[in-house]
Amino acid sequence: MPKEEQGEHRESSRDxxxxxxxxxxxxxxxxxxGVPGPKERARNTGATIRxxxxxxxxxxxxxxxxxxxTAVAALVTMxxxxxxxxxxxxxxxxxxxxxxxxLCILLLGLYSGGAVSSWLQAYVMTGVAQRMLQSLRGDLFxxxxxxxxxxxxxxxxxxxxSRNTNDIENVSNGxxxxxxxxxxxxxxxxxxxxxxxxxxxxxxxLSLITIPLVMLATRTIxxxxxxxxxxxxxxxxxxxxxxxxxxxxxxxxxxxxxEQAMQKEFGAINGKLNKAAIKAQIVSGLVGPVMNMxxxxxxxxxAAVGGWMVWKDWTTVGIIVSFLNYSxxxxxxxxxxxxxxxxxxxxxxxxxxxxxxxxxDTEYEIKGLSLDGRSMxxxxxFERVSFAxxxxxxxxxxxxxxxxxxxxxxxVGPTGAGKxxxxxxxxxxxxxxxxxxxxxxxxxxxxxxxDLRRNVGMVLQDAYVFAGSIRDNIRYGRLEASNAxxxxxxxxxxxxxxxxxxxxxxxxPLTMGGSNLSHGQRQLLTIARAVLADPAILILDEATSxxxxxxxxxxxxxxxxxxxxxxSFVIAHRLSTIRDADRILFMNGGRAEEQGTHEELIAAKGxxxxxxxxxxxxxx
Numbered sequence: 001m002p003k004e005e006q007g008e009h010r011e012s013s014r015d016x017x018x019x020x021x022x023x024x025x026x027x028x029x030x031x032x033x034g035v036p037g038p039k040e041r042a043r044n045t046g047a048t049i050r051x052x053x054x055x056x057x058x059x060x061x062x063x064x065x066x067x068x069x070t071a072v073a074a075l076v077t078m079x080x081x082x083x084x085x086x087x088x089x090x091x092x093x094x095x096x097x098x099x100x101x102x103l104c105i106l107l108l109g110l111y112s113g114g115a116v117s118s119w120l121q122a123y124v125m126t127g128v129a130q131r132m133l134q135s136l137r138g139d140l141f142x143x144x145x146x147x148x149x150x151x152x153x154x155x156x157x158x159x160x161x162s163r164n165t166n167d168i169e170n171v172s173n174g175x176x177x178x179x180x181x182x183x184x185x186x187x188x189x190x191x192x193x194x195x196x197x198x199x200x201x202x203x204x205x206l207s208l209i210t211i212p213l214v215m216l217a218t219r220t221i222x223x224x225x226x227x228x229x230x231x232x233x234x235x236x237x238x239x240x241x242x243x244x245x246x247x248x249x250x251x252x253x254x255x256x257x258x259e260q261a262m263q264k265e266f267g268a269i270n271g272k273l274n275k276a277a278i279k280a281q282i283v284s285g286l287v288g289p290v291m292n293m294x295x296x297x298x299x300x301x302x303a304a305v306g307g308w309m310v311w312k313d314w315t316t317v318g319i320i321v322s323f324l325n326y327s328x329x330x331x332x333x334x335x336x337x338x339x340x341x342x343x344x345x346x347x348x349x350x351x352x353x354x355x356x357x358x359x360x361d362t363e364y365e366i367k368g369l370s371l372d373g374r375s376m377x378x379x380x381x382f383e384r385v386s387f388a389x390x391x392x393x394x395x396x397x398x399x400x401x402x403x404x405x406x407x408x409x410x411x412v413g414p415t416g417a418g419k420x421x422x423x424x425x426x427x428x429x430x431x432x433x434x435x436x437x438x439x440x441x442x443x444x445x446x447x448x449x450x451d452l453r454r455n456v457g458m459v460l461q462d463a464y465v466f467a468g469s470i471r472d473n474i475r476y477g478r479l480e481a482s483n484a485x486x487x488x489x490x491x492x493x494x495x496x497x498x499x500x501x502x503x504x505x506x507x508x509p510l511t512m513g514g515s516n517l518s519h520g521q522r523q524l525l526t527i528a529r530a531v532l533a534d535p536a537i538l539i540l541d542e543a544t545s546x547x548x549x550x551x552x553x554x555x556x557x558x559x560x561x562x563x564x565x566x567x568s569f570v571i572a573h574r575l576s577t578i579r580d581a582d583r584i585l586f587m588n589g590g591r592a593e594e595q596g597t598h599e600e601l602i603a604a605k606g607x608x609x610x611x612x613x614x615x616x617x618x619x620x
Contacts, residue, residue, distance in 0.1 A: 048351050052171070055132045056179070062128035069121035070180065074187035076114035077329060078195060083107055085322030121180055129175040137168050140354055146362035149429040150389075158241030163357060166236055167350035174347020192329045199323050200315060203302055207327045210298045217290045221283060228280035229349040235273035237353075242266060280345075295328075302327050363428075363449060370448050376455045376536035377440050378405040378567030380426065385435035387425060395421050397590045398435075403583065408568045410578035412608065413587035419571045422587075423539045426569070427456050439537070457535030461542035463522035465514035470499055471506040473514075473525055477533035489532035492562060495524035531562055538568040575612045584608065 056063065087103050141164065152160075196204040246253060246262050253262055306320040380403040387396040396418045403409045411419040424430050425437060428449055437444050444452055457477070465473045474486045481489075487506065490496040498521055502508040514522045530538065540559070556577065572578045579598045586594040586601065586608045594601055594608050601608035 045348050048348050048355065051355060052175075052351055055136055056128065056175075058135060059128045059131055062124055062131075066121055066125050066128060066180065066183065069117045069124065070183045071187060073114050073117040073121060074184055074191060076110045076117070077188055078191045078326075080107060080110055080114075081322045081325035081329070082195065083110075084325065085318035088316075088318035088321055121184075125180045126176055129172065129179065132175070133168060133172050136171070136354065137164065140164055140168070140357060143358055143360070143362065146364055147357075147360060148363040149424070151360065156238075156241030156244070158239075158244035159237035161244065162233070162237035162240045163353050166240070167233060167353045170233070170346045170350035171354070172347075174343050174350075177343050178347070188329055192326045196323060196326045199319050199326070200309075203306060203309075203323055203327075206305060207298055207302055209301075210294045214291060214294055217294070221286055221290070225280060225283045225345045228276060228283055229345045230352065232273065232276040232280050232346075233349050233353055235269060235276050239266070239269050239273055242269060299324065299328060369442070369446050370451055378455075378536040379403065379438075379440050380409075380537065380567055381436075381438045381441075382422070383436040383438070385425065385432050385437060387421060387430065387433045389430075394433075395590050396425075399590075399592050401583070401585055401592060401595060403567050403569075405567055406565050407582040408563055408570060408578075408580070410581035410584045411569060411571045411587060412573070412575060412578065412584060412611070413593075417587035418590045419587050420541060423458070423541065423569055423571065426537070426539070427453060427458070455536040456539065457530040457533045457537070458539045459523075459527050459530045459541065463514075463519065463526045465510055465517070465522050465525055467510060467512040469507050469509055470502070470525065473510060474506075474528045474532055477529035477531070481532055486528075486532060490524075490528045492531045493524055493528035495521075495528045498524070527559075527562075536566060538563060538566050539571075540568065541571045542573065575608075575615055586611075 083103060083106065087100065092100075144160065144164075193204070196207065242265065246266075253259060302324060303320075306315070306323065309315045310317055310320055382399050382401050385396055385399045386394060388394040399418070399422065401409070411422060413419055421430075425432055426444070428444060431445070439447070439452070439455075466476065471483065471486055474489060475481050477489070478485075483506075487496060490499055490506075499506055499508070510516060514525070517525075560580075570578055570581065578584065581598065583595060584598060584601055585592045586606075588607060594604065594606050596604070602612065
């Protein structure tokens with residue numbers, strides 16, 4: 001959202017981009033990015049797990065190997081109690097020693113084989129899980145690149161980063177710790193149940209008495225736990241947003257002496273996170289002890305009944321020993337999953353937050369008309385265009401004007417008049433509420449956005465450069481450009497001289513945001529980037545506002561050359577810079593109050609005349 005209209009788009013809730021007392025917080029997030037977006041309806045656990053499984057299923061070869069290793073480890077687990085019972089009934093109880101050593105060696109080999117299989121299973125599963133998370137993380141980042149500007153206007157950078165880091169990490173922990181456990185548990189539970197039935201039907205039925213209690217406890221505690229972990233992740237995202245933007249705006253914080261206020265706000269959010277985390281851990285921590293208690297009750301009940309059956313001579317000690325081991329194996333997987341329930345819930349909550357983003361519509365959902373390589377002439381027309389971020393707060397009202405190919409259109413007027421909104425609508429960062437915008441007679445809503453933006457270049461007041469070399473930053477305008485073309489673009493933007501004065505010239509590395517350059521130098525780079533893009537339509541939003549007067553003279557000369565043959569839209573507060581414009585639009589209250597050349601508007605002695613003469617008096 002443009003800075004000049006952002007105040008009308010604020011929600012009444014706390015804005016992480018504002019300091020206590022309403023001061024705006026500058027930084028990478030920029031103003032207008034602190035309003036929490038509307039919550040998507042939470043998906044149920046089953047649906048989320050099915051979607052995660054669809055991602056896992058892309059690693060079929062690895063999963064098949066995991067299945068095989070899981071089956072081997074589970075079979076070892078199930079065979080061992082049977083052999084132990086045979087040893088008791090056939091060798092130990094009768095007092096025979098023949099074959100006992102061999103059976104012990106066999107058991108040792110089985111246990112060793114099971115351990116190796118379990119290790120290999122974990123090793124393979126780790127690779128499967130990480131490749132799956134790589135795919136999920138890539139899909140999330142890809143979605144970020146396709147979402148409209150309005151999406152980023154209503155969310156903090158820290159909150160979005162939290163989804164790509166903390167939430168993905170929680171999914172990772174949940175997968176690595178629980179997927180193999182769930183596979184093992186399924187095989188062990190089914191296998192143990194079959195073997196228990198083969199040993200003694202009545203004791204098997206007795207051991208199943210506690211299962212309904214286990215399911216009830218898990219369902220009850222799980223419902224509360226999931227909500228707590230979801231709240232924990234949301235508070236963590238808010239905390240990350242505050243940290244990221246307070247660090248970005250540290251100079252503002254210090255100059256207005258708001259360190260204590262920021263600490264207080266951080267403490268409030270941190271306290272909410274602390275409470276949510278404690279509640280989540282305490283509630284989830286109930287699952288393990290409850291499961292262990294039920295399993296121990298079940299074990300004691302089976303032991304007592306089994307001992308009575310041996311006394312009645314209805315079964316043997318070996319069968320009871322085997323059965324007790326199987327009953328423990330039957331209950332252990334449930335207990336293990338219960339003990340890891342916090343990881344499962346945290347992972348599901350993280351996955352839900354990721355899928356909330358993945359389910360949003362991108363701005364490329366509907367494919368528009370392609371230009372098929374044809375270049376635009378640059379004839380732009382606004383026909384009774386109106387726009388509002390909120391229906392009750394119109395920003396533009398009935399704006400009509402026409403720009404012929406190659407003309408320079410200047411947009412002037414007070415802050416909040418709608419100047420930046422006009423160019424944002426032209427690039428389709430936002431969609432108009434009513435009216436029509438055409439380029440070369442074609443409604444831009446029917447054009448493919450990629451083709452539209454390929455023909456539009458922008459130089460903004462906030463000059464943003466990326467981490468990398470100066471050459472790479474200029475090449476951002478056209479990736480296939482040669483080094484010679486990059487240097488020529490820098491010359492046209494009058495950036496070549498300062499670049500060559502740097503120790504490594506065009507290969508000088510820049511930090512993220514370009515903090516090792518002055519604001520004016522960063523602006524020159526963004527102008528060179530626009531020159532290299534060679535667009536049919538050029539937008540300059542206060543492009544020379546951060547450049548000294550001497551440099552501005554060179555920039556204006558370069559801009560006149562750059563704008564030659566291109567339709568240009570120039571937003572300016574210093575009216576002396578746009579006197580040569582072919583048409584000047586004086587915006588006021590969202591309307592184009594006056595239109596004409598500089599001489600025509602001066603002669604009319606209206607709003608433009610008043611603004612121009614007031615600036616002239618101040619400069620004089």
